[in-house]
Amino acid sequence: xxxxxxxxxxxxxxxxxxxxxxxxxxxxxxxxxxxxxxxxxxxxxxxxxxxxxxxxxxxxxxxxxxxxxxxxxxxxxxxxxxxxxxxxxxxxxxxxxxxxxxxxxxxxxxxxxxxxxxxxxxxxxxxxxxxxxxxxxxxxxxxxxxxxxxxxxxxxxxxxxxxxxxxxxxxxxxxxxxxxxxxxxxxxxxxxxxxxxxxxxxxxxxxxxxxxxxxxxxxxxxxxxxxxxxxxxxxxxxxxxxxxxxxxxxxxxxxxxxxxxxxxxxxxxxxxxxxxxxxxxxxx
Ligand SMILES: NC(=O)c1ccc[n+]([C@@H]2O[C@H](COP(=O)([O-])OP(=O)(O)OC[C@H]3O[C@@H](n4cnc5c(N)ncnc54)[C@H](OP(=O)(O)O)[C@@H]3O)[C@@H](O)[C@H]2O)c1
Numbered sequence: 001x002x003x004x005x006x007x008x009x010x011x012x013x014x015x016x017x018x019x020x021x022x023x024x025x026x027x028x029x030x031x032x033x034x035x036x037x038x039x040x041x042x043x044x045x046x047x048x049x050x051x052x053x054x055x056x057x058x059x060x061x062x063x064x065x066x067x068x069x070x071x072x073x074x075x076x077x078x079x080x081x082x083x084x085x086x087x088x089x090x091x092x093x094x095x096x097x098x099x100x101x102x103x104x105x106x107x108x109x110x111x112x113x114x115x116x117x118x119x120x121x122x123x124x125x126x127x128x129x130x131x132x133x134x135x136x137x138x139x140x141x142x143x144x145x146x147x148x149x150x151x152x153x154x155x156x157x158x159x160x161x162x163x164x165x166x167x168x169x170x171x172x173x174x175x176x177x178x179x180x181x182x183x184x185x186x187x188x189x190x191x192x193x194x195x196x197x198x199x200x201x202x203x204x205x206x207x208x209x210x211x212x213x214x215x216x217x218x219x220x221x222x223x224x225x226x227x228x229x230x231x232x233x234x235x236x237x238x239x240x241x242x243x244x245x246x247x248x249x250x251x252x253x254x255x256x257x258x259x260x261x262x263x264x265x266x267x268x269x270x271x272x273x274x275x276x277x278x279x280x281x282x283x284x
Contacts, residue, residue: 002031004065004071008040010077013034015172021046069100073090073103112250115242135189139196144171164221165257170196171271193266
């Protein structure tokens with residue numbers, strides 16, 4: 001069975017390829033794709049096949065999907081460009097006769113109102129309309145989104161606009177493992193999987209960073225407008241700051257809270273917890 005992974009040069013995709021191999025996929029059955037040729041060369045050292053693909057280059061997609069049984073479309077990183085890019089991938093998969101298309105979406109993509117959900121919802125629609133058997137891997141937040149902020153939390157506290165909402169974040173490694181399981185499974189077609197780890201609030205995040213570090217860490221909830229201004233003041237572009245504030249508002253509505261148990265069931269073990277991840281982050 002030939003499995004193509006798009007975005008394999010990225011952080012999640014590399015982990016999916018590693019997990020596929022760990023779970024017994026033959027390296028020659030795996031095709032890792034992306035634009036970055038240096039990263040593809042690194043991936044090739046594990047024995048997998050590689051192909052340079054660009055979502056803007058239909059011929060590159062057609063060549064990579066030739067003979068593919070399953071394709072994992074890892075959502076692109078160019079927010080605002082993703083619907084046409086993902087549509088190009090779906091069109092190429094359809095033309096190549098791919099048997100199953102798996103897509104890394106976002107929690108509650110069908111109903112979530114946060115700005116980031118729009119392209120995922122539209123992509124899911126395009127995939128459904130293509131008629132290709134599909135699996136939606138609706139990932140909640142990456143824990144790493146917060147782990148990279150731990151030094152800031154220690155200095156300035158945790159600041160957000162979540163109104164105490166819960167966040168079912170999990171590590172990229174756990175989401176990648178779930179994707180590998182779904183890629184290798186016989187029964188994942190037709191499934192919409194809501195994936196996430198044990199949920200926490202920003203107050204619980206601050207308390208955990210405080211507990212692990214032994215330092216005081218505050219948690220402050222502000223309005224979305226205030227958060228946008230704070231992020232712009234910290235150097236983020238206005239548009240990106242607004243997208244992040246919109247995501248926090250969505251958290252306040254429960255849009256990144258997941259209680260299905262799908263992630264634990266797929267990977268066959270409890271996902272890494274916030275505390276474990278912060279302990280690893282702060283380990284000397
Ligand atoms: N759940 C969350 O908290 C969260 C957070 C951030 C992002 N995301 C989403 O999850 C995806 C995977 O996360 P990640 O951490 O692995 O992101 P990442 O490290 O930025 O990787 C993105 C991947 O997409 C590929 N890509 C982007 N544009 C492309 C194009 N036009 N044509 C071909 N390939 C393209 C990149 O390929 P090259 O590097 O080779 O160009 C790279 O392999 C992101 O792209 C984003 O949609 C989710």
